Amino acid sequence: MKIYNSLSRKKEIFEPFDPQRVYMYICGVTVYDHSHLGHALSSIVFDVLYRYLRYKGYSVKKVQNFTDIDDKIINKALQEKTSSEVISEKYIKSFFQSIDGLNVLRSDSHPRATEDMEEIINFIKNLIDKGYAYESSGSVYFNVKKFDDYGKLSGNVHNEEYKSSRVDENHSKKHNNDFALWKISNAGEPFWDSPWSKGRPGWHIECSAMVKKHLGAQIDIHGGGMDLIFPHHENEIAQSECFSSKKPFVKYWMHNGMLRVKGAEMSKSLGNTFSINEALKRFSSDAIRLWILQTHYRTNPLLDLDLIKSTEKSLTRLRLINSELKSKPELKKMNFISFKQRFIESMDDDLNTPKAIATIFDLAKMIKKSSSTHDVSQGLILFRELSNILGLNYKKLTKDKVANDVNINEIELMIEERNQARSDKNWKEADLIRDKLLELGIEITDTTEGTKWKK
């Protein structure tokens, strides 16, 4: 299997430190708001990686953290006149609801920064002891100049010229690129005791500490969005490699592309705030997954709801294969192994899910085509097996209640009336009733087993 490594900027053959086991860490979300479709993209991509590695026989340990203490959470708490704990708790719940809804498997562990504070503080202590970090008026900074490899991931070299647009009120840093490991708290803000001050950890240190604690000093895969390459992951490398003196901290860095939104003005109103939970009310998890996986994970797709809708459409064919097709054991068994090979070949090539999906569609077509002349049971088994790797479960969007304002009995009655009209060959009346039903949002289908309807 080949994986594109952001560090080397090319595809590399995947060989974990331990040939049997894979240790992977995915940067999780900062829980100050509902997760949006961009998070869905990332979650789904690494969920598929997780599923596929297990399919290949690896024993995989996947860890994804929650950043549950940071400025945005504090601000939100202030805004809503509550505590950061209440805020983070609320959005952690929402996050799980979202990824469960997307059929994303839970990671083996979901640690929170606030629960690993001891580990974080010890990590910082160690870096100070080794001379990589320094304390300055209650805060602690990493001294970037002490780490020669700084910039190896992002290509951002020490750049004193570049002045960030950010208004940094902090003048206690030695160098422009030095970053906070520990931040002294202002009055009223949440804090933890430390040798340096009552304060809280900087953003990057939690991941280094949690990787170390939950997975080890060196791991196979570290994933996240491309936007995290700098400074987050660059800084993680600095911290972790200085801490353990082991290189590389991460063997394969994987970064998914960023979901883009049409038109800048839309970003605030519609696009960016389109939460996963909101999307799941309108689309099935399969549709969202297919939409995302039909684009390679390293490209930046454009959010387009019509596209998700069209994906929903393409699923009907697959659902039909999954649920309605029966195999005929009395016929000659058909072999579908070539489809499996194609699928694996695609996935082995840096998770080429668009190609893998094409194989699933081709497989579906072949099953359908051959079902009357051959026993296609093996094809059906394979179809489900491959679908499962992509996390497709073929459950329909549960538009549960057919709306309270629509009376089911009434619908049945109208359908009966229409069928009466049809048997009387009173087409005008029949069509009129059909139109009426359509106005109510009821779509009907005449089949050999009678008239079916759906909302």
Next chain:
RNA sequence: GGCGACGUGGCCAAGUGGUUUAAGGCGGAGGUCUGCAAAACCUUUAUUCGGCGGUUCGAAUCCGCCCGUCGCCUCCA
């Protein structure tokens, strides 16, 4: 200013030197079915890969230039 990505049919999107006169999905067209529809199924839908040069027996795929789009460099999946 620095780092990087990309431009493939109406739309989305694989392919990155010959098995490709370019997968798959959506949409369109034609057909089967139907009272008509819908759904489903079948068939069909780019001699062509932003433009111009070059390398090569051979290029969408490599090189150069030009045009265009986008991401990151600041919290961010």
